[in-house]
Amino acid sequence: MASTILKRTSCSAMKSMAGSLRIGVTPFRAFAAKVEAGTDIVAAAPDVSLQKARSWDDGVASKFSTTPLKDIFRDRRVVIFGLPGAYTGVCSQQHVPSYKNNIGKFRDEKVDSVICVAVNDPYVLNAWAEKLEAKDAIEFYGDFDGSFHKTLGLEKDLSAALLGPRSHRWSAFVVDGKVKVLNIEENPSDFKVSGAEHILKQI
Amino acid sequence: MASTILKRTSCSAMKSMAGSLRIGVTPFRAFAAKVEAGTDIVAAAPDVSLQKARSWDDGVASKFSTTPLKDIFRDRRVVIFGLPGAYTGVCSQQHVPSYKNNIGKFRDEKVDSVICVAVNDPYVLNAWAEKLEAKDAIEFYGDFDGSFHKTLGLEKDLSAALLGPRSHRWSAFVVDGKVKVLNIEENPSDFKVSGAEHILKQI
Numbered sequence: 253m254a255s256t257i258l259k260r261t262s263c264s265a266m267k268s269m270a271g272s273l274r275i276g277v278t279p280f281r282a283f284a285a286k287v288e289a290g291t292d293i294v295a296a297a298p299d300v301s302l303q304k305a306r307s308w309d310d311g312v313a314s315k316f317s318t319t320p321l322k323d324i325f326r327d328r329r330v331v332i333f334g335l336p337g338a339y340t341g342v343c344s345q346q347h348v349p350s351y352k353n354n355i356g357k358f359r360d361e362k363v364d365s366v367i368c369v370a371v372n373d374p375y376v377l378n379a380w381a382e383k384l385e386a387k388d389a390i391e392f393y394g395d396f397d398g399s400f401h402k403t404l405g406l407e408k409d410l411s412a413a414l415l416g417p418r419s420h421r422w423s424a425f426v427v428d429g430k431v432k433v434l435n436i437e438e439n440p441s442d443f444k445v446s447g448a449e450h451i452l453k454q455i
Numbered sequence: 456m457a458s459t460i461l462k463r464t465s466c467s468a469m470k471s472m473a474g475s476l477r478i479g480v481t482p483f484r485a486f487a488a489k490v491e492a493g494t495d496i497v498a499a500a501p502d503v504s505l506q507k508a509r510s511w512d513d514g515v516a517s518k519f520s521t522t523p524l525k526d527i528f529r530d531r532r533v534v535i536f537g538l539p540g541a542y543t544g545v546c547s548q549q550h551v552p553s554y555k556n557n558i559g560k561f562r563d564e565k566v567d568s569v570i571c572v573a574v575n576d577p578y579v580l581n582a583w584a585e586k587l588e589a590k591d592a593i594e595f596y597g598d599f600d601g602s603f604h605k606t607l608g609l610e611k612d613l614s615a616a617l618l619g620p621r622s623h624r625w626s627a628f629v630v631d632g633k634v635k636v637l638n639i640e641e642n643p644s645d646f647k648v649s650g651a652e653h654i655l656k657q658i
Contacts, residue, residue, distance in 0.1 A: 308544030341511030375542040
């Protein structure tokens with residue numbers, strides 16, 4: 253059990269995003285998330301697949317294959333976190349590093365996979381993961397059509413930030429497909445409950 | 456008038472994409488493009504804006520501003536090309552370099568702007584442009600919700616390649632908003648008529 257205190261970083265861009273996006277934002281957890289502690293993600297979304305982040309050439313070589321949720325979650329202890337999108341600034345780049353930098357602690361907790369998912373295509377996500385030098389620690393999956401997040405009720409329209417349909421910022425601990433812990437930020441620009449240090453205390 | 460012969464490059468990924476995506480592809484120009492030589496783009500899409508490629512921090516600083524089409528096209532000689540998406544491989548990376556490497560010839564033809572547009576958010580597009588070291592020569596604009604391409608009838612569903620709603624691969628020479636030349640590839644994986652060398656011969 254990790255006891256690291258979540259360091260809340262000051263970040264002007266994040267605060268500005270919050271200021272820009274709080275217009276119309278619903279209160280914490282007042283939106284209709286369809287997932288909660290106890291939900292079996294695989295059963296809730298039997299027809300949904302994610303797309304493993306990879307280069308375009310690897311995508312072509314794989315014949316644009318996708319990965320069913322059961323292959324990701326069944327018989328495994330998984331920590332998964334979602335964020336509004338690749339290349340959305342220093343602050344969302346802090347989200348990935350928080351998991352990357354704590355990967356040893358997740359291994360100590362017998363977590364099989366730490367996964368980052370975003371409503372991006374797998375090629376963009378791959379380029380971003382490489383830029384963050386995070387691919388060795390974290391598995392990245394695209395949800396290019398948002399179907400995964402929509403099924404879980406975690407989709408969010410971020411057109412005001414020129415992003416379009418994306419997702420909330422969230423994290424979950426999932427064992428054999430069943431959600432044990434779920435953290436959703438009140439605002440996608442917040443970074444209070446979805447970081448690695450927080451969920452490490454919950455495992 | 457440039458006389459460079461278009462070099463058709465051999466590219467396994469492009470060919471593979473073609474093989475994968477030709478299923479269901481309509482014959483050349485049989486789709487309902489709403490733009491043609493003579494079309495006034497600004498008049499055809501009076502409410503459409505594009506999003507100048509920039510970093511997330513610059514996006515926040517600009518309060519997520521967008522650029523009306525009239526500011527891009529009115530009283531200007533513009534060469535614009537569209538492609539299916541950032542990070543879609545060596546081959547689409549050849550599309551941008553073809554314009555980057557010929558930027559001097561466009562200047563010789565009194566072209567005010569050479570523009571790359573794609574159905575991507577402006578932050579992803581910015582990162583890709585920086586990776587290609589093309590920002591000094593080419594202006595990059597996102598069409599994050601696809602509204603520009605939809606208005607012109609140049610949208611294309613590329614879900615089979617895990618991309619979702621994107622665009623055809625195309626190029627145009629536009630003077631004061633009016634389309635003088637329009638080239639659309641039969642297949643987004645083709646690179647026969649949308650490169651810089653081809654349109655330089657048409658200006």
